[in-house]
Structures are given as structure tokens and as C-alpha cells.
């Protein structure tokens with residue numbers, strides 16, 4: 035029965051994915067170029083074969099990520115931009131190559147800051163911390179391995195000093211990321227509050243406060259849509275006008291507040307009989323409209339008779355003698371019939387129900 039407004043951020047997501055794909059290509063390209071220059075300058079221990087084998091593996095990983103995105107498989111993931119796996123993979127690429135580029139190791143490791151900026155607006159602070167720890171520890175392990183296996187290739191003291199500097203820079207970057215993360219969190223909360231306010235204003239504009247049913251104007255728009263869908267053969271459509279009997283008497287005898295309670299009780303009872311596809315509106319005072327997509331007239335009649343019967347059996351604690359009945363007029367949408375004609379027939383049927391004794395449902399005839 036509820037119509038909710040949902041914002042579908044598909045465009046935003048695809049823009050984000052394009053950005054990620056570009057970052058993979060640009061970042062991967064910069065990393066490859068830097069190591070290739072190192073290779074040309076004879077700084078790449080292991081030579082050409084190792085260089086090409088390593089980068090074939092790294093690029094295979096990058097291209098797998100891109101392929102995964104192009105095939106749309108990432109949309110099934112909780113985090114479609116796959117920022118965290120991507121950052122971990124790219125950092126791993128840096129660490130592996132850092133093992134072989136002796137003179138420009140720090141330059142290669144500095145590319146980590148380019149990797150971090152990829153997730154600056156998406157990853158959480160905890161994710162950043164985990165990635166930073168992985169990178170700093172990984173860098174330390176790389177240096178440890180070199181010290182053990184190729185001690186002659188490096189100046190260990192100088193390398194550890196560089197590692198210390200790098201670690202300090204990473205901590206500073208994490209503090210900045212934490213600031214950004216806090217701002218992002220506050221903005222997110224503000225956005226959430228705004229969305230809730232907009233939702234509430236929308237609810238107030240389209241829904242009646244007392245019963246929670248749609249107001250007349252919005253209900254007529256929804257009825258137009260439902261008529262269109264019914265005309266395209268989606269379903270048969272029943273429009274029902276319902277009116278509480280002798281409601282003025284209820285107000286006069288038991289007071290306006292009791293009258294309000296009766297209206298709310300009617301709404302609760304009707305709601306229990308309706309499904310998500312049905313639409314209920316308060317047209318004004320004690321007059322209501324139901325729009326029911328059904329398979330046939332019988333289904334609609336049974337549903338409305340159920341509401342009428344339930345209302346008959348309602349009792350009110352503050353007004354023990356009060357019995358509330360409801361009259362109704364039902365019209366099935368005929369081929370080519372406009373919403374206005376359909377409403378008119380339902381209203382006429384309601385009028386006849388009132389004229390012929392109330393507490394009953396009359397089916398409107400087709401013209």
C-alpha cells in the first residue's frame with residue numbers, strides 16, 4: 035500500500051567506477067614506467083626477464099579487476115567499487131617490486147600515497163589503518179629479506195632511515211585520512227537527516243495525518259497511473275467509494291474526539307484487509323476511496339464486504355453503545371473508461387447504497 039520514493043544512484047556509481055578504472059590504468063602506468071626507468075638505469079636487480087614477468091603478473095591482476103567491473107560482476111558485491119581489494123593489490127605490487135629496485139625503492143614506495151587517495155572518500159578509517167599497517171610492515175619485511183639475501187646490494191642504515199621517514203609520512207597521511215573520514219561521516223549524517231526531513235515533508239504533503247491514507251489530490255494521480263496500467267492489461271481495476279454511516283450523529287453523541295477515533299479505527303480495519311498493491315485515500319470528512327488491482331469483481335467485492343463486516347463488529351471502550359457501519363459503491367474499470375467516469379460510477383453506487391438503507395455495498399453498473 036505504501037509508495038516509497040527511492041533514489042537510484044546508478045549514474046553516481048558508474049561515474050565512480052570510471053574513476054577507479056582510470057586510477058588503475060594511470061597508477062599502474064606510473065608504477066610500470068618508474069620501474070622500467072630503473073631497469074634502463076640498471077637499478078632493477080634480476081634483469082629484464084624478472085621485470086617483464088613481475089609486471090605481467092601485476093597487470094594481469096589490474097586487468098582482472100577492470101574485466102570484473104566491465105562485466106558488471108562487481109555490482110553484486112557489498113562494495114561495488116572494490117576499493118579495498120584494489121588498494122591491497124596495488125600495494126602488494128609496490129612491495130614486490132620494492133624488493134628489486136635498490137636505488138629507487140623509496141620512490142616506488144611513495145606511490146603508496148597515490149593508491150591511498152583512490153579510497154580517500156570511500157574507505158573507512160579502520161580500512162586505511164589496516165592498509166597503512168600492511169604497507170609499513172610489508173616494507174619492513176622487504177628490507178629484512180634484502181638484508182638477509184642481498185646484504186651487499188644496500189646500505190642497510192640508510193634504507194632503515196628511509197623506512198622510518200616513510201612510516202612517519204604514512205602516519206601523517208592517516209591522520210589526514212582520519213580528518214577526512216570524520217568530515218565524511220558528519221556529511222553523511224547531515225545528508226541522512228536531510229533525506230528524512232524531505233521524506234517527512236513528502237509524507238505530510240501526500241498523506242492524511244489522522245488516518246495515514248493518501249490525500250485526495252495525490253490519490254487521483256495514483257488512480258490515473260493505475261488506470262493506465264490496467265488499460266495496458268496489467269490487471270483489472272476496482273474503485274470503491276466508502277462512507278461512514280450517520281457519522282454526524284457519532285460526532286454529536288460522542289464528541290469530535292470520538293469521531294476521530296472512529297475514523298482511525300476504520301483506517302486500521304481497512305489496512306488489515308489491503309495489500310501493498312492496493313491504494314487507500316481519504317477524500318475528505320468520512321469519505322474514502324480504495325483502488326484495488328484485482329483479478330475479477332468477486333475478489334474486490336469479497337475484500338470490501340470483509341471491511342464492512344469487520345467495521346460492524348468493532349466496539350469502542352469509551353463509547354460502549356456505539357456501532358459503526360459503512361456504505362460502499364464499487365465500480366470495475368470498463369474498457370476505454372476514463373478515471374473520471376470510473377469515479378463517477380463508484381460515487382453513484384455509494385449514493386444508491388445510502389439511499390437504500392446504508393451498511394451495504396452496491397456494485398456500479400457499466401454505462
Ligand SMILES: Nc1nc2c(ncn2[C@@H]2O[C@H](COP(=O)(O)OP(=O)(O)OP(=O)(O)O)[C@@H](O)[C@H]2O)c(=O)[nH]1
Pocket residue numbers: 244277278279280281282283285289290291292293294297318319320388392
Ligand atoms: N470527528 C471528525 N468529524 C469530521 C471530520 N471531518 C468531517 N467530519 C464530520 O463528519 C460529518 C459528516 O456528516 P454528513 O456529511 O452529514 O454525513 P453523515 O452524518 O455520515 O450521514 P450519511 O453519510 O448520509 O450517512 C460532519 O458532521 C463533519 O463535521 C473529522 O476529521 N473528524
